[in-house]
Amino acid sequence: MASPSTAVRVSPRRHRAAPVPATRFDKRLAEILTHATEVFCKKGYEGASMRDLSRASGMSLAGLYYYFESKERLLFLIQKHTFTTIVQRLKARLEGVNDPEQQIRIFILNHLEYFLANQSAMKVLSHEAEALKDDFASEVAAIKREYYRICVSLLDELKSNRGLQFSTRIAVLSLFGMMNWIYTWHNSRVDADAGQLAREMSDIFLCGVRMGGKGRR
Amino acid sequence: MASPSTAVRVSPRRHRAAPVPATRFDKRLAEILTHATEVFCKKGYEGASMRDLSRASGMSLAGLYYYFESKERLLFLIQKHTFTTIVQRLKARLEGVNDPEQQIRIFILNHLEYFLANQSAMKVLSHEAEALKDDFASEVAAIKREYYRICVSLLDELKSNRGLQFSTRIAVLSLFGMMNWIYTWHNSRVDADAGQLAREMSDIFLCGVRMGGKGRR
DNA sequence: CGCTAATTCGAACGTTCGTTCGAATCTAGT
DNA sequence: ACTAGATTCGAACGAACGTTCGAATTAGCG
Numbered sequence: 467m468a469s470p471s472t473a474v475r476v477s478p479r480r481h482r483a484a485p486v487p488a489t490r491f492d493k494r495l496a497e498i499l500t501h502a503t504e505v506f507c508k509k510g511y512e513g514a515s516m517r518d519l520s521r522a523s524g525m526s527l528a529g530l531y532y533y534f535e536s537k538e539r540l541l542f543l544i545q546k547h548t549f550t551t552i553v554q555r556l557k558a559r560l561e562g563v564n565d566p567e568q569q570i571r572i573f574i575l576n577h578l579e580y581f582l583a584n585q586s587a588m589k590v591l592s593h594e595a596e597a598l599k600d601d602f603a604s605e606v607a608a609i610k611r612e613y614y615r616i617c618v619s620l621l622d623e624l625k626s627n628r629g630l631q632f633s634t635r636i637a638v639l640s641l642f643g644m645m646n647w648i649y650t651w652h653n654s655r656v657d658a659d660a661g662q663l664a665r666e667m668s669d670i671f672l673c674g675v676r677m678g679g680k681g682r683r
Numbered sequence: 684m685a686s687p688s689t690a691v692r693v694s695p696r697r698h699r700a701a702p703v704p705a706t707r708f709d710k711r712l713a714e715i716l717t718h719a720t721e722v723f724c725k726k727g728y729e730g731a732s733m734r735d736l737s738r739a740s741g742m743s744l745a746g747l748y749y750y751f752e753s754k755e756r757l758l759f760l761i762q763k764h765t766f767t768t769i770v771q772r773l774k775a776r777l778e779g780v781n782d783p784e785q786q787i788r789i790f791i792l793n794h795l796e797y798f799l800a801n802q803s804a805m806k807v808l809s810h811e812a813e814a815l816k817d818d819f820a821s822e823v824a825a826i827k828r829e830y831y832r833i834c835v836s837l838l839d840e841l842k843s844n845r846g847l848q849f850s851t852r853i854a855v856l857s858l859f860g861m862m863n864w865i866y867t868w869h870n871s872r873v874d875a876d877a878g879q880l881a882r883e884m885s886d887i888f889l890c891g892v893r894m895g896g897k898g899r900r
Numbered sequence: 901c902g903c904t905a906a907t908t909c910g911a912a913c914g915t916t917c918g919t920t921c922g923a924a925t926c927t928a929g930t
Numbered sequence: 931a932c933t934a935g936a937t938t939c940g941a942a943c944g945a946a947c948g949t950t951c952g953a954a955t956t957a958g959c960g
Contacts, residue, residue: 490957491906510813512729516948528950529908537948593810595867596727635874636883643864644857650812651856658853666853673894674887707927708936733918745920746938754918901960908955916947926937 495533495543498523503544507586511541511597541594542602548587549609552580556616566624567672573617574671575664577645582652582660589649614638621675632675641671712750712760715740720761724803728758728814758811759819765804766826769797773833783841784889790834791888792881794862799869799877806866831855838892849892858888 488496501523505514516537520527534540556576563569581588598606617638625634644667657663705713718740722731733754737744751757773793780786798805815823834855842851861884874880 494907510727510729512727515946517946526909527948528910531949532907535949632887633875633883636880637887639864639868640861640884640887643862644860647856647860647864658850663853666850667857669894670849670854670857670891671887672891674889674891677886677890677894711937732916734916743939744918745940748919749937752919903960904958906955906957909953911951911953913950914948917945918943919945920943921941922939923941924937924939927935929934930932 491533498525498530498533499540499544499547502540503586503590506541506544506590506594511590511594538598538602541590542598542606544587545591545594545598545606546609548584548591549606549613552577553609553613553616555580556613560616566620566627569620570624570672571664571668573620574641574645574668575661578648578664578667579660581645581648582654582663585649585652588646592646592649614642617641624675628676630675637671637675644671708750715742715747715750716757716761716764719757720803720807723758723761723807723811728754728807728811755815755819758807759815759823761804762808762811762815762823763826765801765808766823766830769794770826770830770833772797773830777833783837783844786837787841787889788881788885790837791858791862791885792878795865795881795884796877798862798865799871799880802866802869805863809863809866831859834858841892845893847892854888854892858884861888 498519502514502519505518505522508514509518516527516530519537519540520530523530534543556573559572559576560569563572595606595610618634621634621637624630625632648663651657658666715736719731719736722735722739725731726735733744733747736754736757737747740747751760773790776789776793777786780789812823812827835851838851838854841847842849865880868874875883
């Protein structure tokens, strides 16, 4: 009977890059995810109740459980989709670019553009990074590690290309800090757009690592 | 009858920089705050229950309410004490230093030293910034604004002293991002100490803003 | 239409939440 | 030792939590 209550429910396998494979189920689930993202963003994962999600998505409390088996899996779906998308876009943008500095600028631009275009989802990704447990946690951690590694390899390349000296780990994590902290302060009525922000952050970061402490006073 | 159940209970006014004004009440409260900080750090403010706090501090659930009137006020006390202390230490350290660049290096060092020496408290301060409401929220926000303004004025001074051009707001917030993000990655068994981290972050940041986008490719 | 499967819902489950209250215990000054 | 105030506690409160279940409703197809 393909009981959906087990919630292993998965949309019919899509052959290749499906043009119109979005089933009714998938579309409704996507709507719920969108509404849930806003609620998690505003109240936090722990602070948001299933009744809040029910209200936001206009579906009954019990009805939600037809689409996912637990609140935790809902957060997982949001985080996985968001992270997967940003990595995928990055890879597409990096293709054909060979200069390490240009690659890093693209990395920063891609991150900030996606961040500002999907502020709620990215805040949920950044701020609720410790909320998932066990298998959910490790699956998201794997994507995060891949994303981190890409940035490390770009910076390592820059380092050897120009004979620079700095700690890649600290540089990468400082860069992520600069970028991810945005969710705590960005105000679209005051602050510049992603392109401008990416340029300013890239300038600070790249000039910083290029000098690598030379010219200290 | 000075009913303590109203929890407006405040330690006897201390004249000047009190040497031994710490009453029994104050000491016990401080212990509870320390334990609560660890619990909030590990499980998050919403995720931590009063029963968790009771277990961690070795005091009964009801007994806790003799020391503070609500869970929210407990978080407030932690945040206010932590923030007040870091601002106070900064002011002391900045005294007598006039060179803007040196001042910024001190700002960064002070922040990171305190951050690593009080990781749990600083994580609770950074990560639960939106958890408080109304008066609690605005009182902490006032301290945060003061801290932010100090950093802005240091950077503005550097800018005019050296005729630089960059957005102070973005520079300051990028710097806070670099520094505060630490709570998501710092591992004391792997990473350098505060002095070394402060040097590396200062180098990246200061060289970055000194160039101000000049030397872009 | 009539039938089946997909979707939605009201109502309730047992648990845990933050908080309260009155009684019990402890501490310090006499 | 006595007492008054400070401190602690067991037990309970109503509310809200995540989740379940069987019945009701809807959609798609012959």
